[in-house]
Amino acid sequence: AQKVTQAQTEISVVEKEDVTLDCVYETRDTTYYLFWYKQPPSGELVFLIRRNSFDEQNEISGRYSWNFQKSTSSFNFTITASQVVDSAVYFCALDRGSTLGRLYFGRGTQLTVWP
Amino acid sequence: EPEVTQTPSHQVTQMGQEVILRCVPISNHLYFYWYRQILGQKVEFLVSFYNNEISEKSEIFDDQFSVERPDGSNFTLKIRSTKLEDSAMYFCASITGEYNEQFFGPGTRLTVL
Numbered sequence: 295a296q297k298v299t300q301a302q303t304e305i306s307v308v309e310k311e312d313v314t315l316d317c318v319y320e321t322r323d324t325t326y327y328l329f330w331y332k333q334p335p336s337g338e339l340v341f342l343i344r345r346n347s348f349d350e351q352n353e354i355s356g357r358y359s360w361n362f363q364k365s366t367s368s369f370n371f372t373i374t375a376s377q378v379v380d381s382a383v384y385f386c387a388l389d390r391g392s393t394l395g396r397l398y399f400g401r402g403t404q405l406t407v408w409p
Numbered sequence: 410e411p412e413v414t415q416t417p418s419h420q421v422t423q424m425g426q427e428v429i430l431r432c433v434p435i436s437n438h439l440y441f442y443w444y445r446q447i448l449g450q451k452v453e454f455l456v457s458f459y460n461n462e463i464s465e466k467s468e469i470f471d472d473q474f475s476v477e478r479p480d481g482s483n484f485t486l487k488i489r490s491t492k493l494e495d496s497a498m499y500f501c502a503s504i505t506g507e508y509n510e511q512f513f514g515p516g517t518r519l520t521v522l
Contacts, residue, residue, distance in 0.1 A: 329510075329511075331513075337498060337515070337516055337518070338513070338515045338516060339452070339500060339513040339516075341510060341511070341512070341513070344510050385451070385452060387452075389511075394440060394457075394504070394506065395440050395442060395457060395502075395504045395511060396442070396454050396457055396465055397444075397452070397454060397511060398454070399451045399452040399453070400451060401450070401451045402451055
């Protein structure tokens with residue numbers, strides 16, 4: 295069975311702090327894809343990153359970075375020097391690859407960045 | 410930049426009424442999806458659609474739900490007789506088939522009274 299666990303329900307930080315959002319996944323597939331989405335208060339789902347199971351390189355995009363570790367089935371997301379605009383719910387999701395496009399979402403982490 | 414659009418943005422209906430949520434996927438995309446998010450909860454898969462038929466559906470997608478691609482552009486989700494627990498945000502998504510990045514629409518908030 296496929297499962298995505300985001301153990302942190304809510305995180306609060308003060309602006310400029312670094313924050314890491316955890317994501318642990320379960321799948322028996324050897325080919326799969328992992329995603330992070332941001333959901334601001336306005337409600338839309340904003341795509342942040344897609345990573346396939348064969349690419350364990352960490353990725354950095356501006357203040358965002360992602361750490362993919364197959365050995366621990368984790369795909370963690372770090373925001374460096376957080377800003378108030380980063381306040382949102384962040385979802386980690388898994389796509390099996392064999393069922394093209396069906397995403398399994400975690401429960402999300404509500405991040406609040408205080409000024 | 411092409412985007413998935415959804416109408417209406419907010420729909421209010423009475424319990425037992427039928428509703429149709431509309432989506433226009435990105436034009437060259439081949440796979441279409443509906444997801445639902447009950448307020449404060451995670452996003453849940455409802456159904457996927459390819460080549461004019463359902464390719465997969467979840468246990469949530471019971472006989473009250475149906476999907477259709479009535480023309481070359483629209484993709485609709487119909488709920489035949491709405492229940493209070495159908496109140497949620499409904500997201501449409503599409504992909505090309507080559508890449509697994511899903512493009513989500515802005516969502517339709519359905520409120521059942």
